[in-house]
Ligand code: SF4
């Protein structure tokens with residue numbers, strides 16, 4: 001290392017150090033850049049992100065129809081057994097026997113939000129909801145039936 | 159000079175006379191000792207808590223977070239709540255530690271920073287000690303801290319603590335040199351070690367302006383080396399959380415941990431105060447040439463406010479260091495000192511001597 005390299009090294013180092021300090025200084029004097037939200041106060045306006053995984057839900061349309069055929073693939077793909085699919089066999093008007101969904105049981109208390117069930121469902125019946133305030137006083141409340149009372153299968157899925 | 163309107167020595171002298179009149183000289187002296195001691199302890203703890211709060215807020219803002227904001231308005235009581243929590247926590251006794259050394263290590267550290275704190279001139283006449291070797295005294299007192307750190311590391315009987323303490327030993331021994339030399343550079347300019355006199359000499363202009371380039375270089379070096387000496391980031395190898403848990407105070411809990419914590423922040427305060435005294439005119443108001451009106455307005459602001467504003471400005475810079483730069487490796491740390499700071503410092507010393515000898519300063 002020659003002497004001039006030594007000197008220029010010092011100045012280059014100083015310059016880059018000052019550059020770094022300018023960035024942090026800028027953030028300090030511009031509180032508008034703060035991204036933290038004050039949670040309980042802003043509950044009303046709080047918008048979670050689209051890819052946020054709050055819980056597994058089964059979307060229903062306005063006619064109370066869902067897309068689940070009761071195939072059971074989600075139950076198989078769930079790594080920790082958080083899903084139980086209970087089906088029932090009915091006879092349709094034209095006399096055919098058909099398996100339909102009775103209860104799609106989801107154990108929120110065991111779910112790790114891995115997303116395998118949502119991804120593997122062949123008829124896109126599952127999705128992630130944005131609800132995240134799951135605290136309850138009784139563990140049994142964390143076991144949910146995802147299909148709503150009296151819901152039926154959407155016509156176009158069949 | 160209107161600056162004398164805020165002379166605290168008048169007040170202290172009055173109190174002294176009053177006490178002597180009522181209790182006699184020896185009793186009054188004892189009483190004054192107790193009074194000053196309690197007052198300084200209070201200020202010491204309060205400033206320490208304030209600094210911890212300030213650091214947490216500042217680093218939060220820099221990282222685009224909010225920081226503590228729940229306990230009290232804007233979270234100002236957060237550190238007090240933390241302190242109470244630490245007071246109530248269990249003081250874990252380490253089985254195979256060296257009990258005596260383990261016990262006294264935090265006290266050595268806190269005594270070191272407290273002694274240095276006592277000599278700081280907060281305003282005219284507002285200091286507990288004003289020895290004619292003030293700067294030297296501060297250097298000596300703050301160096302006590304390293305003994306505490308080494309003792310803490312050794313007595314904890316833990317590898318993390320020992321490695322942390324050894325690192326900090328190597329670090330402080332080398333950076334002490336730069337701090338000392340930077341101070342000596344200024345002592346050449348002032349010709350005195352007494353803090354009150356150094357400030358008095360800056361009545362017509364702060365040394366950072368009067369001392370030309372050497373003063374500026376010395377200021378920067380003092381900040382860098384001082385940050386290293388107080389074991390703060392980016393020089394916090396001694397307590398590198400990610401590798402050594404908490405370094406030399408890994409095994410400490412409760413109030414003793416709080417001592418280490420407080421001492422670190424107060425050392426930073428002392429460093430900022432020394433930098434302010436040496437370079438930024440201590441409690442002297444800012445005067446600009448011959449602008450009479452401007453100077454009068456500046457004189458109107460109490461010296462204590464001036465002092466605190468300057469000190470906190472310097473502290474802000476030191477905090478920026480910590481939250482901007484990544485931690486140095488031990489070899490980088492030592493090469494920064496021995497290859498860069500020390501040679502520059504020595505050169506700076508010569509430059510300053512030449513300037514003073516030729517009378518080139520204002
Ligand atoms: S997200 Fe993963 S863990 Fe949760 S129910 Fe679906 S497959 Fe099971």
Ligand code: SF4
Nearest residue numbers: 068069071072074121
């Ligand atoms: S949710 Fe999807 S995968 Fe699971 S049973 Fe219904 S259709 Fe099959």
